[in-house]
Amino acid sequence: MKKTIIKIVTALSVIPLALFGFISCKPNEPTKPVVPVNGSILLSGFESEAEYLTMLFTNTIVKVEVNENKEYITEGTASAKLTLYGQYDYANKYYMDSPFYLLPGNDFLSKIDFKDVKGFSVDIYNAFTRPLQFMLSFDGYTIGYRTLEKGMNHLTFALDRSEAAHYVDLEFIKTIGFLVEGRMTDEEPAVLYFDNFIAQTDSGEYDEDLYPEIEVLNEFTFDNPLETKSFLGFGLSSSRLLEPRFEINSDLRYVMTGRKSMKITFMRNRNDTAIDSLGFRTQDNVFGNWASFSDLSKVKLSYDLYNDTDRLLTVSMRVFHSPSDSLVYSKNVLVAPYSWTDPGQTGVLLSEIQAEFGVDEFSAFSIAFEVTGLQESGSCLYLDNLKLTVIS
Amino acid sequence: MNKGLKKLVAGVMTVASLAISVWGSGASVKTIAEGNDLIVKSAVNTVKIMQEEDISSLPEASVHIEAAKGETDGAQIVFRSDADILAYEITVSDLTAPNKKTIPATAVVPYVQLYTKVSSKTSTTFPNGYYPDALVPFSFIKAAKENFVKAGNNQGIWFDLKVPSDADAGVFTGTVTLLVDGQTITVPMTVKVYDFNMPSVPAVRTTYMIWQNWLVDGELDNSIDKYKDYYDTLLEYNATGYYFPAEIHDIDGFIACLREYYDKVAGFGIPYIPIGTSDYNGDCLNDYLTAILQASIEDGKDYASKAYYYFDKIYDEITEEKYGLLENIVKKTNGIEKAVADAAGSAAGKYAESIQNIKHVIPVVTGWQEEFAKYDELIISPIFDKFVSTKDIEDYKALIEQGYSIESYNSIYTWPYSSHQINDYLLTTRDVFWSKYEYGLNGDLIWNVNGYCVWAKPLSVGYQRVDDLWADNSRDLMNAGDGFLFYPGLKYKSDKPFPSLRLTALRDGIDDFTYLSELEKEYEILAAKYGVPNSARKIVTALNRQVFGTGVSKLNFDGLSDVRRCIAKLIVAAKTNGLMITDLTGGNSAVDVAFLSNSGYTAKINGSSVSPVTVEGGLSFHTQVPYSGSSLTLTLEGDNGMSVNLFTGKQPETVYTFDESVSSLAVNSAYNSSVALNTDAEFTRGGRNASAEVRLGGYKFNSDSQTFIYRPTVSFAISDVQNLQELRIWIYNPGDEIEIQVFAQNPIVTFTVNRIMLPANGWYEIIIDNFNYISAQPSEQQKINAIGISIANPVDGDEIGEHTFYIDTVEKVEK
Numbered sequence A: 001m002k003k004t005i006i007k008i009v010t011a012l013s014v015i016p017l018a019l020f021g022f023i024s025c026k027p028n029e030p031t032k033p034v035v036p037v038n039g040s041i042l043l044s045g046f047e048s049e050a051e052y053l054t055m056l057f058t059n060t061i062v063k064v065e066v067n068e069n070k071e072y073i074t075e076g077t078a079s080a081k082l083t084l085y086g087q088y089d090y091a092n093k094y095y096m097d098s099p100f101y102l103l104p105g106n107d108f109l110s111k112i113d114f115k116d117v118k119g120f121s122v123d124i125y126n127a128f129t130r131p132l133q134f135m136l137s138f139d140g141y142t143i144g145y146r147t148l149e150k151g152m153n154h155l156t157f158a159l160d161r162s163e164a165a166h167y168v169d170l171e172f173i174k175t176i177g178f179l180v181e182g183r184m185t186d187e188e189p190a191v192l193y194f195d196n197f198i199a200q201t202d203s204g205e206y207d208e209d210l211y212p213e214i215e216v217l218n219e220f221t222f223d224n225p226l227e228t229k230s231f232l233g234f235g236l237s238s239s240r241l242l243e244p245r246f247e248i249n250s251d252l253r254y255v256m257t258g259r260k261s262m263k264i265t266f267m268r269n270r271n272d273t274a275i276d277s278l279g280f281r282t283q284d285n286v287f288g289n290w291a292s293f294s295d296l297s298k299v300k301l302s303y304d305l306y307n308d309t310d311r312l313l314t315v316s317m318r319v320f321h322s323p324s325d326s327l328v329y330s331k332n333v334l335v336a337p338y339s340w341t342d343p344g345q346t347g348v349l350l351s352e353i354q355a356e357f358g359v360d361e362f363s364a365f366s367i368a369f370e371v372t373g374l375q376e377s378g379s380c381l382y383l384d385n386l387k388l389t390v391i392s
Numbered sequence B: 001m002n003k004g005l006k007k008l009v010a011g012v013m014t015v016a017s018l019a020i021s022v023w024g025s026g027a028s029v030k031t032i033a034e035g036n037d038l039i040v041k042s043a044v045n046t047v048k049i050m051q052e053e054d055i056s057s058l059p060e061a062s063v064h065i066e067a068a069k070g071e072t073d074g075a076q077i078v079f080r081s082d083a084d085i086l087a088y089e090i091t092v093s094d095l096t097a098p099n100k101k102t103i104p105a106t107a108v109v110p111y112v113q114l115y116t117k118v119s120s121k122t123s124t125t126f127p128n129g130y131y132p133d134a135l136v137p138f139s140f141i142k143a144a145k146e147n148f149v150k151a152g153n154n155q156g157i158w159f160d161l162k163v164p165s166d167a168d169a170g171v172f173t174g175t176v177t178l179l180v181d182g183q184t185i186t187v188p189m190t191v192k193v194y195d196f197n198m199p200s201v202p203a204v205r206t207t208y209m210i211w212q213n214w215l216v217d218g219e220l221d222n223s224i225d226k227y228k229d230y231y232d233t234l235l236e237y238n239a240t241g242y243y244f245p246a247e248i249h250d251i252d253g254f255i256a257c258l259r260e261y262y263d264k265v266a267g268f269g270i271p272y273i274p275i276g277t278s279d280y281n282g283d284c285l286n287d288y289l290t291a292i293l294q295a296s297i298e299d300g301k302d303y304a305s306k307a308y309y310y311f312d313k314i315y316d317e318i319t320e321e322k323y324g325l326l327e328n329i330v331k332k333t334n335g336i337e338k339a340v341a342d343a344a345g346s347a348a349g350k351y352a353e354s355i356q357n358i359k360h361v362i363p364v365v366t367g368w369q370e371e372f373a374k375y376d377e378l379i380i381s382p383i384f385d386k387f388v389s390t391k392d393i394e395d396y397k398a399l400i401e402q403g404y405s406i407e408s409y410n411s412i413y414t415w416p417y418s419s420h421q422i423n424d425y426l427l428t429t430r431d432v433f434w435s436k437y438e439y440g441l442n443g444d445l446i447w448n449v450n451g452y453c454v455w456a457k458p459l460s461v462g463y464q465r466v467d468d469l470w471a472d473n474s475r476d477l478m479n480a481g482d483g484f485l486f487y488p489g490l491k492y493k494s495d496k497p498f499p500s501l502r503l504t505a506l507r508d509g510i511d512d513f514t515y516l517s518e519l520e521k522e523y524e525i526l527a528a529k530y531g532v533p534n535s536a537r538k539i540v541t542a543l544n545r546q547v548f549g550t551g552v553s554k555l556n557f558d559g560l561s562d563v564r565r566c567i568a569k570l571i572v573a574a575k576t577n578g579l580m581i582t583d584l585t586g587g588n589s590a591v592d593v594a595f596l597s598n599s600g601y602t603a604k605i606n607g608s609s610v611s612p613v614t615v616e617g618g619l620s621f622h623t624q625v626p627y628s629g630s631s632l633t634l635t636l637e638g639d640n641g642m643s644v645n646l647f648t649g650k651q652p653e654t655v656y657t658f659d660e661s662v663s664s665l666a667v668n669s670a671y672n673s674s675v676a677l678n679t680d681a682e683f684t685r686g687g688r689n690a691s692a693e694v695r696l697g698g699y700k701f702n703s704d705s706q707t708f709i710y711r712p713t714v715s716f717a718i719s720d721v722q723n724l725q726e727l728r729i730w731i732y733n734p735g736d737e738i739e740i741q742v743f744a745q746n747p748i749v750t751f752t753v754n755r756i757m758l759p760a761n762g763w764y765e766i767i768i769d770n771f772n773y774i775s776a777q778p779s780e781q782q783k784i785n786a787i788g789i790s791i792a793n794p795v796d797g798d799e800i801g802e803h804t805f806y807i808d809t810v811e812k813v814e815k
Helices: A004-021 A162-169 A224-228 A352-356 B003-020 B140-143 B213-219 B224-236 B251-264 B282-299 B319-353 B371-375 B390-401 B426-437 B502-531 B536-544 B560-577 B704-709
Strands: A038-043 A062-067 A079-084 A097-104 A119-125 A132-138 A141-148 A153-157 A178-179 A190-201 A214-220 A231-233 A245-249 A261-263 A281-282 A299-307 A314-319 A326-335 A366-374 A380-391 B038-043 B063-069 B072-081 B087-093 B108-118 B129-137 B154-160 B170-180 B182-196 B205-206 B307-309 B359-364 B378-382 B443-446 B453-458 B463-465 B582-586 B590-597 B604-605 B608-610 B610-613 B618-626 B631-637 B640-648 B653-655 B663-668 B674-678 B690-695 B715-716 B726-734 B738-745 B750-758 B763-770 B786-791 B803-813
Touching: A119 A132, A119 A141, A132 A153, A141 A153, A141 A162, A153 B653, A153 B663, A162 B072, A178 A190, A224 A231, A224 A245, A231 A366, A281 B443, A299 A314, A299 A326, A299 A352, A299 B224, A326 A352, A366 A380, B003 B803, B038 B182, B063 B072, B063 B560, B072 B170, B072 B502, B087 B108, B108 B140, B129 B140, B129 B502, B154 B502, B213 B224, B251 B282, B282 B319, B319 B359, B319 B371, B359 B443, B378 B443, B390 B750, B426 B536, B426 B560, B502 B560, B502 B582, B502 B618, B536 B560, B536 B582, B536 B640, B560 B640, B590 B604, B590 B631, B604 B618, B608 B618, B663 B674, B663 B690, B690 B715, B715 B738, B715 B803, B726 B786, B738 B763, B750 B763
Parallel strands: B063 B182, B205 B443, B307 B359, B359 B378
Antiparallel strands: A038 A190, A062 A079, A079 A190, A097 A178, A119 A153, A119 A190, A132 A141, A132 A178, A214 A380, A231 A281, A245 A261, A261 A380, A281 A366, A299 A380, A314 A326, A314 A366, B038 B072, B072 B154, B087 B170, B108 B129, B108 B154, B170 B182, B453 B463, B582 B590, B590 B618, B604 B608, B604 B631, B610 B618, B631 B640, B653 B803, B663 B715, B674 B690, B690 B803, B715 B786, B726 B763, B726 B803, B738 B750, B738 B786
16 A cells, blocks of 8 residues: 555656656757856757757758767767758759858857857768768858768867957857858758767866957947948039938847947939949048057958848948048958848958058048949948957 | 545646646646636637637637538637636537538647737737737647646637538538536537539639748758648648749659649749849740640640749839839740740640740839830739729729739738738738729739748848747737748648648638639629629629728628628529529619529519519519618529528618708818809709709919918718718719819828729719728727818919819718
8 A cells, every 4th residue: 555655656746847857958948058068168969959940041951850860969869960952053053052050149059259269079970972071160251171071070170269350250259150062963962960069168267368359449339329420421422412321220130239230321313323422431530540559460440231222232341541531442342132241251450451551650531331233212231330349 | 436536636637737837936726627617709710819808708609610612611719717727628520411411520620829929019900919820730739738728818729621522512510529627618510511612723813922941940941842841731721832842943843743733723933043133044934934835735734824923033023223124024034935935836826825925923012103004914913002092993993904914912011901910800811802802903922921030130141040930920020920821830740831820811811702703703604694794793892892991891800701601602593593693782772683593483582572574594683672781681482492691781871961051061261162052953963952062272372382282172070980881972073084082080180081083074972981991990980070072282383273073962871
């Protein structure tokens, strides 16, 4: 009798455990908080569908499944099985390379500050019929290339933070990209298993000598409405009234960081034949005297620009010298329709600008942007994070 | 149950309730088993019952469905308790007819309505709160152990019945059993099967875009197989994706699909490969057209007759800047079509002609543009706010009569326009198809059914993820539900996606359109038999006045099913009895009713016999019937006799006449307008002694802008328009054709409710039937205290003119 009672009590006790205790362990739960263990941070265990849904696979054709076959698992209870069909390029008649992205800042990957990361590792099982090329990147910056041999690949990547910091904001990484070589037209879709994506940190210790420190010197985030007053039209214009117009935008669709950006609206000319003025620039001497910077190779000028049109635009950032207001530097980037500029493309070190100028004494008079490809009156761009940062 | 066992069950239930009560926070848990009330109600299938709304006034639960053979239709019940419901089960019995024939229980799918919170108010008409949207089959909910309900919350259950195409007509009965924490509730279920088969191809062509790449954002799979899951599921809802489930430029796959789907779809899009945003790959199109033509020759089917292009990446919205692009694309496409037809030679025959008649769907926010007049290759699809006035509607009807193809699409607009938003009426998603039919708009376009990302928040590599695809419903950060009609099946391990209530309403609207179209087809046969014009559209227009006003729904939530039943009965009667209604015109005191039938019937209207006249093909009946409520009953007695309620609206009541005085009319006499009594019989309608002569004068103000804005008006006082089905004004325009605006005023705001092009030299009956356009709330409509007519200020430079009208009577029709 006593034994029976114990059994009943035990059975009843199991119910809440089953419903509560196990829930906290199920793979769909976010793997947070991220705590370094011996300097390693698990960025993704590729454990669950819920985790995969935080990733971005839209730019290829793929089927993503939870794999529980231990042969393809190196960490946790699952890995991600990707059947990569790939996107077909009809113009060139081949399958394009297949990208997918982890988007830091979600419940499964809360880490966005990668200042303390000196390398990465990831396990990829290549079940395809041949080796494949692979690339790891973040925010458009290439961390490294590897060949995925058939079978299991334990890949490691060192991160040169000094170099990377020139191109990306290590404190705020937005995308981590995985790029797999596209299949040939006569090949079946490639099947790969991803697991155990780890960031190697500086053992959790902050060591200023090991990685660059970023200091924002001057920036337009447009949180202050008066910042629009620092901009004006650039280039020929048939009427002052038809120059670009500037206003603060608080629609988060067009904000890269923070809560505000600046909307720039373009007008048709008086003859209604084209956009009247295709450019805009900062007021004179907004960025101060660059000559005061001791090492221009540590200072980066960068911006984010959103193209709110259905056209591919070319944006030319131009730097003018003070006080002669002569053009000293120009850099073009392409911006896809309804897209932000690629963060890896818009930055430039002041030392590069200075090299173009050719003399030591250099200071910016104005930063101008000229846009090619606009056609419709009322076309809009959004500017955010025009800034100077120092990388020490 | 013995006492000991009862205790054990209670004990287990208590533990289980503690375990499952994920919303609990230490408060004592009440259960159904403890005797708390369970309320089970039903609601018509045109309404959304929010999760927290009071359902006590809804009818007692029953499930009632009326449908044609082969049709799928739905009904809903909703239940709630003040106690937590720990587990519920739903089972449906077989449905049995008096002749013992059955519809199996498996034909009925119970769906659990899942609720989603709308917290960003996008409309003043609809409250924030938890709206039902996703429909997940109960079997999946049970498997996921989500078949519980929080105390005080409503839980809606939607039942979809697919009537077997070989079912007998008649009434079938059965039961729905709801088992709630041990308590059994039996809900009666009745199904009325109409005696006609739903066509396998819907009458309205739909382009509901499935964005293949974006499927991965919800399904973790965007392969063509997953696309097929979506295409096939859409088809179950009578809608079609743009292209068949075959990879782009997989010609063999496309032709296989063409052969598989052709007899199931109203239309199919031809895939294309864009080159940038201004061109497409011509070789690819050539390959498709050549293959279609070849398949037509082989199969003897005119496949191209259902084909269309939608080059959405090239010209989604045509504006003036894109006229050149449009011309280039049309010219290029025509050239490819001709080359394909020529290459096929004479063997292609009529199929080659069809290849050269494939049209391009062009959605346009701006509506019709004169530029389009030079093309007969286009299907112009204006957004639905372009059909909100009599003038607009007549203009588009005229274009259709000239041979242009017009359809319409809905966007993120919400009430008073039909939308697909979550915080909007379910009815308006559906009844817009009644107006589409009446206006001649034979198509519907939805830009995306699977927007599983936050497209309003672009990233450098795509779009922001949706944290919870089942809870976060605003993917554009503004509207709830725009861009998706499905929920991914992934969460519940379903290969196929789950529908939303909104998709179900679209399906029902498409079915309604098909009903109307079927009536027209039957009447076409009868028109030939009797040697008379096809009266279907005339009759539908008369009946549609119960459903849709000018450009806006009448919000007839309960009445829609009555009118639909009337249409269904007319279809059956046309087939069975040769019944063809040719007139149903309401006059002042009586309704003109005319109809034809096969020989051998006697007819009664409201119980009174109507004498027939023998005509070619059968019998002709014509009578004037006094109004009787808002409908009259037509009965045919004889073999397979029938009875149908024809909706006429109530008898009009006179509001104003102008036999002796015009004091009820107000004009702005300070600015040259006047009103006077007219006794000239030429401008008086029969039966009246006099009318009001209204002179609306022009006035030149000191300010040009004021002169431009000013509109002379004539108006009269009115009250309680919230109770009106219609307000009618008889007006004579002795001058040239002129555009007038009809307005309604409250003490603060003037609403333009209609624009009408008044014909010259004749009487015209202005019908104001869209008070809902002002507001869906009767309390807001009640504030209206005047109705009037205005014209543009008749000033031309320094020349000040005037325009004269005669107004005879103002009548109202109560709801």
